[in-house]
Amino acid sequence: MDTTQRTDQQRSADRRRRELLEAADRVVLRDGPQASMNAIAAEAGITKPILYRHFGDKGGLYAALAKRHTDALLDSLRAALDAPADRRERVESTLATYLAAIEARPQVYRFLMHPAEGSTGGDHGFDVGKHSAPLLRRMGEELAQVIEERVDLGPESQQLARVWGHGIVGMMHAAGDWWLGERPCSRAELVRSLADLLWGRLAAAGDKVGGPGF
Amino acid sequence: MDTTQRTDQQRSADRRRRELLEAADRVVLRDGPQASMNAIAAEAGITKPILYRHFGDKGGLYAALAKRHTDALLDSLRAALDAPADRRERVESTLATYLAAIEARPQVYRFLMHPAEGSTGGDHGFDVGKHSAPLLRRMGEELAQVIEERVDLGPESQQLARVWGHGIVGMMHAAGDWWLGERPCSRAELVRSLADLLWGRLAAAGDKVGGPGF
DNA sequence: AGTGCGATGTTACTAGCGGTAACAAGAGTC
DNA sequence: GACTCTTGTTACCGCTAGTAACATCGCACT
Structure with missing residues (x-):
């Protein structure tokens, strides 16, 4: 046969x-x-x-390569995200997992986030249009799903969860990118600062002397 | 002479x-x-x-081009950021300004955020290494400065402000990118959702039925 | 046996890119 | 008029992504 x-x-x-x-x-x-x-x-x-x-073509190879790493990273993130712990703990451990990953293999990270989009040869450049950084999108959707499953956000919870999912992932990404370049503090400090931000410390903090009008 | x-x-x-x-x-x-x-x-x-x-070289041209648009966008953001209003209002108007800008000229936005990094010709490809998206970095630093000037964060305020600056900018960027692609809601709704996130609604919300152990 | 077929592999090529050297011509100064 | 500086050109280099055409091995079928 x-x-x-x-x-x-x-x-x-x-x-x-x-x-x-x-x-x-x-x-x-x-x-x-x-x-x-x-x-x-x-x-x-x-x-x-x-x-x-x-x-x-080159885009196909890069997509296959990116999928491998993306899947691996998402697996470890899911583990932290679904752990049986309270919310703040889960948020911190997810942040820490992500940061540890990009710290351990910065080249992989750079490849996933900035995959050399401008293919120059001919008109067959793979369509970069929307797929600029698929990892970020996937992480955002994943986080949105977890939020919607586990947090009670009242009506419109689905939309709110998606906004937050992408927003939080973006926060993590940008802060991580900056941190990886300048290393202004330890990983644990960064995790705490970001979690504090998500926990509303920006709203709770007082104005600095000089008054809100200045 | x-x-x-x-x-x-x-x-x-x-x-x-x-x-x-x-x-x-x-x-x-x-x-x-x-x-x-x-x-x-x-x-x-x-x-x-x-x-x-x-x-x-090409990098120089692109840098010059990016600087023009970056300066323009930063000017309008500074105006919203420095307005004499209360903090939440300022945050919302800054978010709205940014989103309105990327909505009005999405091609400019894509150019600034994903500036065709991989120059292929020869070894003289302009060094993309750290300067992946200078606009994000500049916005992050700018916001950090405003936060540090105006919000009382206690000791270590400077470092905390920088983490938050980059984190918030990243949140805005990622959410805006996703929103621009899918348009799942109006701009005003997005602004409110993001401001709610920054105002600690994630911490304040209750668990969904099923308990935190699941 | 021999014959076809499909995968694996090669060499040699195209078209277009970023970037540069070498040369031509106008404008102001001595 | 000669000298120099800027602006502009043509013609080229080395590289890239991607392709066409040819060689070759292993396997099935008759």
Whole structure:
């Protein structure tokens, strides 16, 4: 039968694909997101057309690469987010997990967030339009779902949860990006400061001397 | 004297530079951030080397272009941020100003946030490393300064203000990006939801039925 | 055996990019 | 008139993403 044959072939192709992805990973981690297809092919010990047969174009390869890392990060975030602890604790541990991840592998992080969008060759540049940083979107949606499941927000809870999901993820991302560049404080301090912000300390704090009119 | 002469020449060069920037603006707004130097030169009615004499390389041109828009946006944000009103009002009007700006000119916004980082030609690709989105950084620092000037945060206020500045800007950015893509609600609703988040509604809300253990 | 077929791999190429060198021409100064 | 500075050009380099055409191995089928 050709079913078993096709299965064998497909399995072999899948293994090859994984090997190629691992090679691409090494190159991207070494050369940054602007790693060339030639360099990736060389690292894998083959030549360009094979890469194109497997992934279509550069965008396809990058999307496959990003999906792997995104899935891994989201898994660890989910674990922190769904832990049986009180809300503040869960928020802090999620923040800490994210920050630890980007601290441990900053190149992966940069690749996921700024994946070298401007493909220059020809008109076949992969459509960057909306998919600028899929990881952020996915994290936002994920968080929104958790919020909506577990927090009582009254009517319009779904919409509010989505706004908050994307907003909180953006806060975490921007603060993490800045922190990674300047390292102005420890990770624990950053986590506490952000959690304090989410816990309404901005509203609770008083005005500074000089009055609100100035 | 050659002082007046040089002044004349410089003024003429500056005018030319401004014209070139406006042409580049038109092309970037039409073709997106991956607009080619050839296209920009053609739009300006000249050829490439002139662009390179004025701006050094593509990164220089993009930086000059970004600075113009960034300055303009920051000016209007500062106005909202420094208005003589109470804190919540100021926060809401700043959020509204930002969202109105990105809604009015989404292409400008995309250019500022995702400026086609991966320059492919040669090794002279402009160093994207840390300067991924200078606008976000500048906004974060600006906001941090305002917070530190006007809000009483006790000791370590400076560091806390900077974390919050970058965090809030990131929240605004991510939520705005998502909102611009999906338009799930009106601008006013988004502003209120985000302000509610900053005002601690996440901490104040109760758990949903099912208990915190689930 | 031989014959086809589908995957794997190569070399050699195109078109377009960022960036530069070399050269031509106008304008003001001595 | 010669000298210099700025503005502009054409023609090129090395690189990129992506493709076409050809070679080759393994396997099934008759």
